[in-house]
Amino acid sequence: xxxxxxxxxxxxxxxxxxxxxxxxxxxxxxxxxxxxxxxxxxxxxxxxxxxxxxxxxxxxxxxxxxxxxxxxxxxxxxxxxxxxxxxxxxxxxxxxxxxxxxxxxxxxxxxxxxxxxxxxxxxxxxxxxxxxxxxxxxxxxxxxxxxxxxxxxxxxxxxxxxxxxxxxxxxxxxxxxx
Ligand SMILES: *[C@@H]1O[C@H](CO)[C@@H](O)[C@H](O)[C@H]1NC(C)=O
Ligand SMILES: *[C@@H]1O[C@H](CO)[C@@H](O)[C@H](O)[C@H]1NC(C)=O
Numbered sequence: 001x002x003x004x005x006x007x008x009x010x011x012x013x014x015x016x017x018x019x020x021x022x023x024x025x026x027x028x029x030x031x032x033x034x035x036x037x038x039x040x041x042x043x044x045x046x047x048x049x050x051x052x053x054x055x056x057x058x059x060x061x062x063x064x065x066x067x068x069x070x071x072x073x074x075x076x077x078x079x080x081x082x083x084x085x086x087x088x089x090x091x092x093x094x095x096x097x098x099x100x101x102x103x104x105x106x107x108x109x110x111x112x113x114x115x116x117x118x119x120x121x122x123x124x125x126x127x128x129x130x131x132x133x134x135x136x137x138x139x140x141x142x143x144x145x146x147x148x149x150x151x152x153x154x155x156x157x158x159x160x161x162x163x164x165x166x167x168x169x170x171x172x173x174x175x176x177x178x
Contacts, residue, residue, distance in 0.1 A: 010068060037160055037168035039151075045173065056156045057086065060174025064091050064114065065153045069145030071138050072116055074108035076146055078154030078172065081112035088112050091178055101137035108138070112155070114178050153177045 018026040040046060046056070053059040072079070081088045088111035096115030100106045109116060116138035123129040124136065134141040150158075154172035161167070 013068075037170045040171055040173065043173070056171060056175050057084070058176050060153070060172070060177035061089075062091075063174060063177040064094060064096075065149075065174065065177050066096075067145060067149050067152075069140075069148055070142035071118065071135065071140030071145045072113065072149055073140045073143075073146040074104065074110075074113055074116070074138075076150065076154075077158050078146075078150035078170070079110070079113040080155060081110040083155050083157075088176075088178060099138055101135070101139065103135045103137040103139035112178055 014026050017023050040050070050056045050059040053061070077083065090111065091114055094114055097117060098109035098115050099117050101118070104116065118136060118138045120129055120134070120136040129136065140146045150170065150172055152172055153174055154170060156171040156175035157169045158171070159166065160170045
């Protein structure tokens with residue numbers, strides 16, 4: 001199973017995908033109150049979906065989540081593959097690639113962040129690529145993609161510290177997904 005999160009600009013792509021027989025469901029995103037690091041409790045995951053899957057230690061295992069967004073910061077601890085004693089398995093049947101660029105050097109992918117590609121060629125050809133604010137690279141020039149990927153798939157128990165203030169520990173909703 002794969003869960004794909006599209007940016008809001010990708011309605012056309014969402015429409016096309018929804019017609020394919022491999023696609024089980026396409027759901028339009030909706031607004032909820034921001035809950036920062038308390039979202040898993042708000043959603044009832046620790047006693048609900050996580051406990052049904054054997055706890056946060058295994059919740060999401062076997063699922064590879066794909067994001068189409070602004071990129072990803074491979075140095076973010078939410079995507080480290082060595083923070084728990086349980087190493088991430090090599091996903092079965094995974095055929096994705098990990099593109100290497102100057103900003104996304106070899107070694108950026110690991111067993112948590114198993115693949116990353118960029119799709120800037122069309123924007124470059126059309127002259128709408130702004131190299132002072134984005135990278136022709138899987139690297140995230142914006143932060144949005146890193147944020148959404150960590151919300152869905154980020155490691156469990158990652159301390160969130162902003163300007164010296166501790167906001168608790170963050171976790172992805174499916175912390176063992178890849
Ligand atoms: C490119 O991005 C920079 C930084 O955000 C901005 O100042 C500049 O106006 C942009 N250039 C174009 C052509 O949009
Ligand atoms: C947050 O995570 C750190 C380790 O990363 C751990 O030492 C600490 O106990 C955790 N805090 C809470 C409130 O779970």
